[in-house]
Amino acid sequence: MPKISREMFDEFMVPTYSPGQQIPVRGEGSRLWDQEGREYVDFAGGIAVSGLGHVHPVLVAALTEQAGKLWHVSNLLANEPAISLARKLCEATFAERVFLCNSGGEANEAALKLVRRYAYDHHGAEKDEIIAFEQGFHGRTLFTVSVGGQANYREGFGPLPGAITHLPFNDVGALEEAFSSRTCAVMVEAIQGEGGVRDANPEFLEAIRRLCDTHDALMIMDEVQTGVGRTGYLYAYQAYQVIPDILTTAKALGGGFPVAAMLCRAEVGKSLGIGTHGSTYGGNALACAVAGAALDLINTPEVLNGVEERRQRIVAGLEEIDARQGMGLFSEIRGRGLLMGCVLREHWAGRAREFLNAAQAEGLLLLVAGADVIRMAPSLVIPSEDIDEGLARFARAVESVVASN
Numbered sequence: 329m330p331k332i333s334r335e336m337f338d339e340f341m342v343p344t345y346s347p348g349q350q351i352p353v354r355g356e357g358s359r360l361w362d363q364e365g366r367e368y369v370d371f372a373g374g375i376a377v378s379g380l381g382h383v384h385p386v387l388v389a390a391l392t393e394q395a396g397k398l399w400h401v402s403n404l405l406a407n408e409p410a411i412s413l414a415r416k417l418c419e420a421t422f423a424e425r426v427f428l429c430n431s432g433g434e435a436n437e438a439a440l441k442l443v444r445r446y447a448y449d450h451h452g453a454e455k456d457e458i459i460a461f462e463q464g465f466h467g468r469t470l471f472t473v474s475v476g477g478q479a480n481y482r483e484g485f486g487p488l489p490g491a492i493t494h495l496p497f498n499d500v501g502a503l504e505e506a507f508s509s510r511t512c513a514v515m516v517e518a519i520q521g522e523g524g525v526r527d528a529n530p531e532f533l534e535a536i537r538r539l540c541d542t543h544d545a546l547m548i549m550d551e552v553q554t555g556v557g558r559t560g561y562l563y564a565y566q567a568y569q570v571i572p573d574i575l576t577t578a579k580a581l582g583g584g585f586p587v588a589a590m591l592c593r594a595e596v597g598k599s600l601g602i603g604t605h606g607s608t609y610g611g612n613a614l615a616c617a618v619a620g621a622a623l624d625l626i627n628t629p630e631v632l633n634g635v636e637e638r639r640q641r642i643v644a645g646l647e648e649i650d651a652r653q654g655m656g657l658f659s660e661i662r663g664r665g666l667l668m669g670c671v672l673r674e675h676w677a678g679r680a681r682e683f684l685n686a687a688q689a690e691g692l693l694l695l696v697a698g699a700d701v702i703r704m705a706p707s708l709v710i711p712s713e714d715i716d717e718g719l720a721r722f723a724r725a726v727e728s729v730v731a732s733n
């Protein structure tokens with residue numbers, strides 16, 4: 329077999345991604361190794377997916393044990409790992425019913441179809457308007473890019489689904505003005521992840537809840553990025569006095585195995601009656617076995633409480649690095665728990681990717697969220713040594729960007 333090279337990516341893949349030059353071949357905990365044996369500290373976590381780091385032994389055991397028993401039966405039959413996962417999700421949250429699927433976009437697609445169908449069942453076809461927010465991100469299906477608040481992700485894909493209104497994030501006044509009897513649902517992230525790691529104000533989420541109640545509309549929390557311990561809560565809504573009607577979860581749910589879920593109250597879930605929606609792979613036994621094991625590990629006080637500790641250690645390190653630069657690097661460190669957005673000061677605005685590239689050259693993997701924000705989403709169980717080594721590499725990356733300035 330010929331050696332797999334980065335050039336072959338361009339030869340055989342559609343050009344929608346532009347991955348880095350190195351190809352990782354192995355991972356363990358918060359470290360990765362590429363084809364050349366170079367080692368990286370991972371502050372990216374596969375975009376907030378690898379909540380337990382790479383190749384966690386308990387997940388490997390869950391996967392291999394299930395792999396020797398049963399992989400897939402479709403939804404013509406039930407399977408034990410799927411039922412067990414659904415039960416765990418209900419017991420750990422407000423939810424009473426679960427729809428299992430394979431990605432965040434699919435979970436959101438299910439949620440959006442459900443709110444339309446629920447309104448249709450209870451109020452008639454005229455109650456169809458979905459309110460969503462500028463800079464929001466909900467996936468890449470046609471419905472979810474339409475509800476998402478980044479116009480460039482929709483461009484050229486029309487005609488698009490209609491009756492979707494985009495409002496500024498955290499603007500209670502705009503929300504009050506836009507709501508009407510036609511509003512069937514609001515879709516919101518507790519922290520806008522892709523949109524720059526922007527925290528929702530508690531008053532904003534409370535206003536959505538209140539307005540949904542007074543207008544018979546449903547509140548969907550997209551917790552695809554914030555869920556499964558990322559914020560130090562199993563789900564971010566648990567940090568607020570706000571309970572949604574529908575919640576979507578994916579990314580860290582399978583710790584790197586593709587799996588997602590839409591959670592809802594039983595009364596709401598009734599609108600997905602027999603035959604109204606489905607997914608061949610949804611509830612796949614392998615995926616659900618891994619997700620069940622990941623959920624058991626993460627939904628413990630040790631792991632959840634460790635998230636804030638780790639954030640503090642990273643923030644302290646970043647502040648030290650920041651203080652070494654005369655003009656300062658960051659204006660703000662946003663987000664909650666281990667979903668962190670380091671907002672570049674005016675002087676560095678637009679250059680987040682330059683820092684990411686410099687970090688990669690120093691052996692540290694980072695993320696960005698737009699042009700001005702360096703995003704970090706490391707493993708929830710990243711050891712202190714890896715945090716410190718990652719910060720040391722980040723400090724060198726910053727020096728190299730500053731030196732080339």
Ligand SMILES: *Cc1c(COP(=O)(O)O)cnc(C)c1O
Pocket residue numbers: 430431432433434436465466467468517521522550551552553554578579
């Ligand atoms: C990543 C993400 C999605 C999309 O998930 P996919 O698994 O890529 O389909 C949806 N919503 C939010 C908030 C996300 O961060």
